[in-house]
Amino acid sequence: xxxxxxxxxxxxxLKLTWLQNHRIDDFSKVTSxxxxxxxxxxxxxxxxxxxxxxxxxxxIEKEKHLKKHFxxxxxxxxx
Numbered sequence: 001x002x003x004x005x006x007x008x009x010x011x012x013x014l015k016l017t018w019l020q021n022h023r024i025d026d027f028s029k030v031t032s033x034x035x036x037x038x039x040x041x042x043x044x045x046x047x048x049x050x051x052x053x054x055x056x057x058x059x060i061e062k063e064k065h066l067k068k069h070f071x072x073x074x075x076x077x078x079x
Contacts, residue, residue: 003018033060
């Protein structure tokens with residue numbers, strides 16, 4: 001199984017890697033949170049100007065707990 005892909009993200013060449021069953025103990029290098037929300041067989045996506053459809057999420061504000069930030073970001077997108 002290939003767990004890496006390369007994408008052009010607004011002019012930046014990025015490598016995305018998925019790590020199955022990987023636990024993160026040091027969150028100091030986490031810069032953004034994104035997630036997939038399922039509801040009645042649908043997936044929540046947001047439209048980002050200049051990029052198209054994307055999973056909701058975004059950059060983390062300093063000193064914010066990851067789970068709290070993730071939930072707040074999602075509510076901002078759906079409300």
